[in-house]
Amino acid sequence: MATEQIKSAAQPKPQQGFVYLPLIVGWLVPGAGHFLLRKWGRGALLAASILGMFVLGLAMQGKLYSSAHEILEFLALAGDLGSGLLYIVSRALGLGADSVQVTTADWGTRFIVVAGLLNVIAAVDAHNLRTGRKA
């Protein structure tokens, strides 16, 4: 009886504390939400994939959206914002092309947008781990 009580007290309670922290941290820094939950392997793979996709997009002279004038541009901007600090720092450093000049730049633009969308999926996964919805 006493052993069971000690065991249940030692196990982390899924709903304890601020449950949205892994979601927010994971959105700001790719993989950090999983690192926060001590899922080192998953976090490292997610970080490498998302960061790799984002950097390759920039290397392909992909465009970083800063404003939106039509619905498709708005969706692309929303995707870019999914990268969190990667997007903010890249914008601050003036990285990314202002307009698409070559074919590879078009692919690079998609890489950057999809990296942001994948980061949102990873952040939501970290939140699900935190709430206990996923093991």
Next chain:
Amino acid sequence: MSLHPSHFTAVLLFALFASVVFGITQRETPHRMFRYGLYCFAMFVGSAIVLSWLMYFIAR
């Protein structure tokens, strides 16, 4: 740094990164994550090849 990969290389890179994230986030155990990631990679690359051939024949 400027990178100009071929279209197929870009497809492979895209499929690799997206499959890793899909595998980890959509399944619970490492074994199932690996299998689902492999499945996603095959579907990404396979569908790109099939659609490319379809467009090739449509254009003729």
